[in-house]
Amino acid sequence: xxxxxxxxxxxxxxxxxxxxxxxxxxxxxxxxxxxxxxxxxxxxxxxxxxxxxxxxxxxxxxxxxxxxxxxxxxxxxxxxxxxxxxxxxxxxxxxxxxxxxxxxxxxxxxxxxxxxxxxxxxxxxxxxxxxxxxxxxxxxxxxxxxxxxxxxxxxxxxxxxxxxxxxxxxxxxxxxxxxxxxxxxxxxxxxxxx
Amino acid sequence: xxxxxxxxxxxxxxxxxxxxxxxxxxxxxxxxxxxxxxxxxxxxxxxxxxxxxxxxxxxxxxxxxxxxxxxxxxxxxxxxxxxxxxxxxxxxxxxxxxxxxxxxxxxxxxxxxxxxxxxxxxxxxxxxxxxxxxxxxxxxxxxxxxxxxxxxxxxxxxxxxxxxxxxxxxxxxxxxxxxxxxxxxxxxxxxxxx
DNA sequence: GTCTATACGTGGATAGAC
DNA sequence: GTCTATCCACGTATAGAC
Numbered sequence: 001x002x003x004x005x006x007x008x009x010x011x012x013x014x015x016x017x018x019x020x021x022x023x024x025x026x027x028x029x030x031x032x033x034x035x036x037x038x039x040x041x042x043x044x045x046x047x048x049x050x051x052x053x054x055x056x057x058x059x060x061x062x063x064x065x066x067x068x069x070x071x072x073x074x075x076x077x078x079x080x081x082x083x084x085x086x087x088x089x090x091x092x093x094x095x096x097x098x099x100x101x102x103x104x105x106x107x108x109x110x111x112x113x114x115x116x117x118x119x120x121x122x123x124x125x126x127x128x129x130x131x132x133x134x135x136x137x138x139x140x141x142x143x144x145x146x147x148x149x150x151x152x153x154x155x156x157x158x159x160x161x162x163x164x165x166x167x168x169x170x171x172x173x174x175x176x177x178x179x180x181x182x183x184x185x186x187x188x189x190x191x192x193x194x
Numbered sequence: 195x196x197x198x199x200x201x202x203x204x205x206x207x208x209x210x211x212x213x214x215x216x217x218x219x220x221x222x223x224x225x226x227x228x229x230x231x232x233x234x235x236x237x238x239x240x241x242x243x244x245x246x247x248x249x250x251x252x253x254x255x256x257x258x259x260x261x262x263x264x265x266x267x268x269x270x271x272x273x274x275x276x277x278x279x280x281x282x283x284x285x286x287x288x289x290x291x292x293x294x295x296x297x298x299x300x301x302x303x304x305x306x307x308x309x310x311x312x313x314x315x316x317x318x319x320x321x322x323x324x325x326x327x328x329x330x331x332x333x334x335x336x337x338x339x340x341x342x343x344x345x346x347x348x349x350x351x352x353x354x355x356x357x358x359x360x361x362x363x364x365x366x367x368x369x370x371x372x373x374x375x376x377x378x379x380x381x382x383x384x385x386x387x388x
Numbered sequence: 389g390t391c392t393a394t395a396c397g398t399g400g401a402t403a404g405a406c
Numbered sequence: 407g408t409c410t411a412t413c414c415a416c417g418t419a420t421a422g423a424c
Contacts, residue, residue, distance in 0.1 A: 206389080206390095237389090237390065237391090238390065238391060238392075240390075240391075240392080240393095241389070241390050241391075244389065244390085
C-alpha cells in the first residue's frame with residue numbers, strides 16, 4: 001500500500017523466470033538467447049539484467065528453487081515403508097503435474113551449470129534421492145521389500161519417474177490420478193512388492 | 195592397396211564423429227562449436243565440412259546410426275515372453291556399455307534435430323519401443339505378466355534403462371554383468387513377475 | 389585434404405537517455 | 407524500470423591457396 005513508485009519488479013521478475021523456464025525446457029539452455037527470453041516477456045534484452053546478474057545465474061535460480069520446492073513438499077513421514085513409498089511416488093507425480101518444465105530442466109540442464117552451481121544443485125538432488133533410498137532401506141530392513149541393491153533401485157525408480165516428463169502433457173489421454181495409480185504399482189514392482 | 199593418394203577421409207571421418215559424440219554428450223549440441231570439434235580432432239574448423247554438410251546433419255547422422263545399430267542388435271526372438279524380456283534388458287545394457295555417449299545423445303538431443311530429422315529418428319526410436327511393448331503385450335496375453343498398461347510400462351522401463359547412462363561409467367564400482375543382473379530383476383518387477 | 393582468411397550473423401552484457 | 411544503441415567475442419559456413 002505504501003509504495004507509489006511504478007515498480008514492475010514483482011511482476012516482471014516472475015514473468016522472466018517463467019519465460020526462461022518455458023524456453024529452456026523447449027530448446028535447451030544453450031540454444032535460448034537472452035533476447036529470446038526478453039521477447040517472450042515483452043521487454044528488451046537489457047531489461048533482463050535488472051532481474052538476474054547473468055544468464056548462468058538465471059538457470060541456477062530456476063533449478064535451485066525447483067529442487068527446494070520439491071524437497072519442501074516431500075516431507076519425511078513416520079508411517080510404514082510401503083505406505084511411504086506409495087506416497088513418495090504419488091507426491092512426485094502429482095507435484096510435478098504443473099511443473100513439467102521445471103522437472104525437465106532440472107534433469108536435463110545439469111551440465112550447463114557452472115561447477116559451483118552444479119555442486120549446489122547436486123546436493124539438493126542427492127538429498128531427494130536419499131529420501132527415497134531411506135524408504136527402500138527401511139523396507140528392506142523390516143522385510144517388506146525384496147530388493148537386491150537399494151541404491152540402484154533408487155536410481156532406477158527416479159529415472160522411471162523422471163521419464164514421465166518426456167511424454168506426459170496436460171490434457172493427454174490419461175488423467176494424472178490414473179497415471180499415478182499405475183506408477184505406484186510399477187514402482188512397487190521394482191522393489192519386489194506385488 | 196591400389197590407392198596412392200594421401201586421403202585421410204577414412205581416418206578423419208570417424209574421428210570427427212567420435213569427437214562430436216564425446217563433446218555433445220558432455221556439453222550438449224548447442225553448446226559445442228564446430229571449432230571445438232575440429233580442435234578435438236586436431237584439424238581446423240573448415241576441414242570438418244569435408245565430412246558433413248553442416249552441424250545439424252552431423253547430429254542427425256550420429257543419432258540415426260546409433261538407433262539403427264540398436265535396432266539391428268535387438269533382433270526379434272521366438273522364445274517365451276519372460277525370456278524375451280530378460281534378454282531385451284540384458285541386451286540393452288550390454289549393448290550400451292561402450293556406447294554411453296551415443297545413448298545419452300540420442301536421448302537428450304532430440305529437440306535439437308530439425309523437424310524432418312526428428313521425425314526420422316523418432317520413427318526408429320518408436321520401433322525400438324514397440325519391440326519392447328510387443329513382448330509385454332505377449333506376456334500379458336498369455337498370463338505370464340501382470341501389468342495394467344503395457345504402453346506405460348514400456349515407457350517406464352525404457353526410462354529406467356536410459357537412466358543408466360546418467361550414472362554408469364566404465365570402471366565404476368559395479369561390473370556391468372552385475373548391473374544387468376540387478377536390472378533384469380527390477381524390470382521383471384515392473385511387469386509383475388517376481 | 390587441410391590450411392588460412394574471412395564474410396556475416398548472433399550471442400551476452402553494458403552505458404546512458406528517458 | 408525500460409529503452410536504444412553499442413561493444414566485442416564467438417558462432418557457422420565458405421573461398422581459395424597449397
